Amino acid sequence: xxxVSYRWGRAGFGLAVPQLQVAAGETVLLLGRSxxxxxxxxxxxxGTVMPDQGRIDVGGADLCTLSAARRDRHRAEYIGLxxxxxxxxxxxxxxxxILLPLRFAPKRRGRVSGPLHEAARxxxxxxxxxxxxxxxxxxxxVGQQQRVAAARALIGFPQLIIADEPTSALDAASQETFLSLxxxxxxxxxxxxxxxxxxxxxxxxxDRVLQMDDIAQTLPPPPQKMRSATKPEHNA
Amino acid sequence: xxxxxxxxxxxxxxxxxxxxxxxxxxxxxxxxxVEKVRTGAKTSFAETISGTDLIVGARSGSVQxxxxxxxxxxxxxxxxxxxxxxxxxxxxxxxxxxxxxxxxSHRQFRVMGTTDAFxxxxxxxxxxxxxxxxxxxxGDLFDTVLxxxxxxxxxxxxxxxxxxxxxxxxxxxxxxxxxxxxGILQKTGTPVDRTVIVGLRAIEAIHVDWQSGARxxxxxxxxxxxxxxxxEPKAITAALIGxxxxxxxxxxxxxxxxxxxEPLLAILPGVALQELWQxxxxxxxxxxxxxxxxxVTALIGMMATLFSSLSERRREMAIFRAMGARPRVIVxxxxxxxxxxxxxxxxxxxxxxYGGLVVAQPMIDAAFGxxxxxxxPTFREGIVVLCVVIAGAIVSAVxxxxxxxxSVADGMMVKI
Numbered sequence: 001x002x003x004v005s006y007r008w009g010r011a012g013f014g015l016a017v018p019q020l021q022v023a024a025g026e027t028v029l030l031l032g033r034s035x036x037x038x039x040x041x042x043x044x045x046x047g048t049v050m051p052d053q054g055r056i057d058v059g060g061a062d063l064c065t066l067s068a069a070r071r072d073r074h075r076a077e078y079i080g081l082x083x084x085x086x087x088x089x090x091x092x093x094x095x096x097x098i099l100l101p102l103r104f105a106p107k108r109r110g111r112v113s114g115p116l117h118e119a120a121r122x123x124x125x126x127x128x129x130x131x132x133x134x135x136x137x138x139x140x141x142v143g144q145q146q147r148v149a150a151a152r153a154l155i156g157f158p159q160l161i162i163a164d165e166p167t168s169a170l171d172a173a174s175q176e177t178f179l180s181l182x183x184x185x186x187x188x189x190x191x192x193x194x195x196x197x198x199x200x201x202x203x204x205x206x207d208r209v210l211q212m213d214d215i216a217q218t219l220p221p222p223p224q225k226m227r228s229a230t231k232p233e234h235n236a
Numbered sequence: 237x238x239x240x241x242x243x244x245x246x247x248x249x250x251x252x253x254x255x256x257x258x259x260x261x262x263x264x265x266x267x268x269x270v271e272k273v274r275t276g277a278k279t280s281f282a283e284t285i286s287g288t289d290l291i292v293g294a295r296s297g298s299v300q301x302x303x304x305x306x307x308x309x310x311x312x313x314x315x316x317x318x319x320x321x322x323x324x325x326x327x328x329x330x331x332x333x334x335x336x337x338x339x340x341s342h343r344q345f346r347v348m349g350t351t352d353a354f355x356x357x358x359x360x361x362x363x364x365x366x367x368x369x370x371x372x373x374x375g376d377l378f379d380t381v382l383x384x385x386x387x388x389x390x391x392x393x394x395x396x397x398x399x400x401x402x403x404x405x406x407x408x409x410x411x412x413x414x415x416x417x418x419g420i421l422q423k424t425g426t427p428v429d430r431t432v433i434v435g436l437r438a439i440e441a442i443h444v445d446w447q448s449g450a451r452x453x454x455x456x457x458x459x460x461x462x463x464x465x466x467x468e469p470k471a472i473t474a475a476l477i478g479x480x481x482x483x484x485x486x487x488x489x490x491x492x493x494x495x496x497x498e499p500l501l502a503i504l505p506g507v508a509l510q511e512l513w514q515x516x517x518x519x520x521x522x523x524x525x526x527x528x529x530x531x532v533t534a535l536i537g538m539m540a541t542l543f544s545s546l547s548e549r550r551r552e553m554a555i556f557r558a559m560g561a562r563p564r565v566i567v568x569x570x571x572x573x574x575x576x577x578x579x580x581x582x583x584x585x586x587x588x589x590y591g592g593l594v595v596a597q598p599m600i601d602a603a604f605g606x607x608x609x610x611x612x613p614t615f616r617e618g619i620v621v622l623c624v625v626i627a628g629a630i631v632s633a634v635x636x637x638x639x640x641x642x643s644v645a646d647g648m649m650v651k652i
Contacts (some may be wrong), residue, residue: 048557069562076560083558091248103237104560138248154561159460226257 002052006044016052020210025190025228027183028045029192030229032198032212037195041216042162045194046079047071059159076105080153080191082163087149090138094128095119095135098152108156115155120150126181143178150182156188164196172201177203242569245552246576249545253577256338256541260581263534267586268617270527271346272593274520277610278363281513284426285476285505287359289485292316292324292492294475295499297302299515302508303597305336305474307427310347311404312338320498324477327491329484334476337439337469341404345386349439349469355381357478360426361607370394370420374435375591376609377463379418387420391521394418398432400442410442413459423606435466469496477502531624535578535631542574542635546642553639563640571629578628582621 002018011029032038043049044056048071057062059078059139063071070208080101084197088097098119102138112118123133126147132140137148146166153161161182167175179195179202186193195206246253285291285306292315294314304307325333334357337349352373373393373525380398391396392398398415402408415434423429439464479485483503492502553566593610601607614620 004611046558048425069564072557072560075558081558087555089241089552089555094242096237097239100241100555101559104562104565185460187403 002112004044004051004056006040006051008050012051013221015216017041017044017216018218020215022160022194023190025143025187027186027193027205028195029206029209030196030212031193031198031203032196032217033198036037036212037216037218038212041166041212042164042196045160046075046081047077055230056127057087073104073135076101076160079106080155080161081163082146082149082153082166083144085146086166087152088137088140088145089134092137093131094123094132094137094140094148096147098155101152102156106155108158108194111117112156118155119136119151120156120220121187123148125185126151127177141223145173146170146178147181150178150185154182154185154189157191159191161191162195163193165198166195167197167202168199175202176205238565238569238599240571242573242576245549245569246573247283250308252286252541252545257577257581257584259484259534260578260624261584261588264582264585264621265592266417266530267527267620268586268589268613269592270523270588271617271620272608273606274523275614276606277389278513278520279609280425280606281516282506282509282510283361284362285358285414286362287478288476288505289479289482290489290502291474291479291508292500292502295501295599298501298508299512299517301474301501301503302505302512304338305476306505306638308338308348308431314471315473316475316500317498318469320470320500321475321494323497324475324492327488328490329481330603331478331480333478334358336435336474336476337436338401338473339404340400340410340442341437342386342432343390345383345389345406345430345432347400347434347439349434349436351436353559354476358428360424360428364424366424366428366637368419371417371420373420374433374438376416376418377435377438377441378413378415379435380415380432381419381423382420383429383431383433384423385431387417392417392421394420396450400432400456402446411460411559412456413442423602423605424605436469438596440467440469441465447484457552464516482549494569500590515596531627534581534589535624535627538574538628539631539634542632543638546635546639549639550642553642556650565641567633567636570639571632574632575625575629575637578640580623582624583626586621 006015020041030038030041042052045058047056047058047066051064054064058074061074063074066074088094089100092100095116102112104114109115120130120133124130128144128147128151133146138146140148147170149166153163163182167178170178177195183193183205185191195202198206200209291301291305293305294312294316296313300310300313302314309343321333321335324330332353334350334353336354338346340347341589348496358366368381369384371381382392386392395418396417398417399408399413401411415438421428438610444457444462444465477488479488489502489504555567556569590610593608597608597610
């Protein structure tokens with residue numbers, strides 16, 4: 001990510017990221033208080049938000065040069081995502097949830113020889129009881145759901161796994177178990193993990209810890225000469 | 237897999253989905269039901285009289301002749317003479333002829349004088365004949381057979397006496413010569429239901445002492461004497477004609493219309509019925525409009541359901557987006573879902589309609605004399621059902637586009 005800047009609307013606050021790089025297989029913790037632009041940064045990396053200028057390379061392609069459809073496809077192919085919570089389609093089975101990204105990523109699907117078998121293997125590795133595979137995702141506990149979300153992010157082993165405070169709904173002991181299980185799987189397949197959090201206690205587990213304030217700078221709104229129409233504000 | 241997920245999502249919202257599907261099913265059923273009633277009424281109307289090849293009466297308009305001879309609406313401008321009737325009867329093309337004499341009434345119902353042949357020759361609804369619900373046909377000169385509505389409305393039973401009034405709305409009754417109810421017909425859904433049928437000779441009999449529409453005060457011929465009289469009518473109002481060969485119908489019609497002794501008019505009942513339907517048919521359009529509105533209402537209801545489900549489904553959309561689904565997939569999901577709902581609703585509506593028809597058909601026939609045919613959906617009805625499904629898909633595009641916008645703005649991060 002080079003010389004990236006982004007502004008919410010035409011007159012909102014901006015975010016500038018001069019340089020950010022994550023190597024293959026690396027685990028990075030990005031720390032920042034709320035409102036520091038963490039979520040926006042993730043949206044930029046995932047390609048759901050386009051920067052005003054700069055270059056974002058993910059998996060060897062500059063996102064800014066891709067069409068919206070190609071960016072969606074690119075995200076499916078190269079990035080596994082884990083949210084804070086509510087990761088899963090509650091009405092679908094655990095297996096269907098895990099296999100969902102493969103539906104939109106043919107290359108990633110190609111890397112998985114037996115999808116059902118691979119889903120079961122990941123579940124076993126992440127400590128999800130095999131009996132739960134056919135269960136509705138909504139019936140699982142929050143901790144189990146986060147592990148299913150991790151399995152979903154890991155399947156087909158994308159280059160980059162992005163986790164947006166995935167452990168905030170878990171207690172301290174579960175947090176560490178969750179992360180070590182996630183890292184084990186990611187390292188085996190050389191996937192990089194980039195996790196965003198405001199909680200510095202997890203820092204020792206990561207290869208590298210970045211402070212949001214060090215890598216990015218929030219920009220004040222530009223001085224206004226004319227009243228300009230503003231786009232709906234992003235609540236980042 | 238996407239379809240399986242869409243189905244799962246629908247199942248998770250089973251209650252609202254079922255309600256929406258039911259609303260669509262009901263409206264489709266209502267629309268097709270109205271359509272059935274409409275076509276049923278039209279065929280019932282078109283088959284008010286069948287098996288009769290020509291109706292002949294004094295020269296007037298074809299619709300007018302049809303109205304007074306079959307529907308007992310309005311009056312004949314003129315009668316045709318008994319001589320003309322005899323001449324037509326004598327023609328080789330004529331298989332049978334049934335004279336009709338109108339002009340008197342009983343309470344609000346018309347009295348029709350005719351011969352026993354009427355009960356064999358009058359057919360309705362593709363060849364169904366008149367049948368007695370109870371009693372017998374006229375055996376005596378002063379016997380009468382009542383249509384179902386007459387007996388029902390006035391509470392008559394076999395053996396009850398009936399006094400016929402002279403003219404249609406007059407105070408002079410033929411009270412010196414009362415009739416006796418000998419039979420009551422089954423309901424037919426035709427104007428026969430509202431007719432008091434007496435013998436042609438009886439019409440003559442009650443008018444023996446009458447001249448120019450008024451009773452002659454001087455003489456009162458005793459009933460015994462009347463019974464001895466010839467009672468051959470001098471004129472009749474109209475006649476139903478059946479012919480030997482269909483091919484001769486136009487030839488006979490022309491011959492009657494050019495009958496030199498008297499200005500007569502012969503009409504093809506089917507053609508005249510169609511002319512009349514064009515006048516009555518406005519009601520048909522109104523029915524269509526109502527049922528179309530019913531469908532529009534159901535579709536708007538479905539749109540509302542989809543809209544209200546959007547907010548609770550933003551998270552679901554965000555997950556799809558995060559997994560790399562393009563916004564187009566999300567629009568597709570919603571449209572697919574709506575199409576499924578409207579397709580299932582439409583199918584259910586068709587099933588409900590036919591189920592309802594099977595149950596209600598005999599009841600409707602008995603109560604209204606309206607025969608609703610249980611036939612497979614017509615092409616037109618098929619098109620309507622298809623249009624409902626397509627309209628469902630189109631209507632769902634509105635909430636789908638909104639979901640598209642929301643999912644573009646939300647990206648993958650939904651703030652709860």
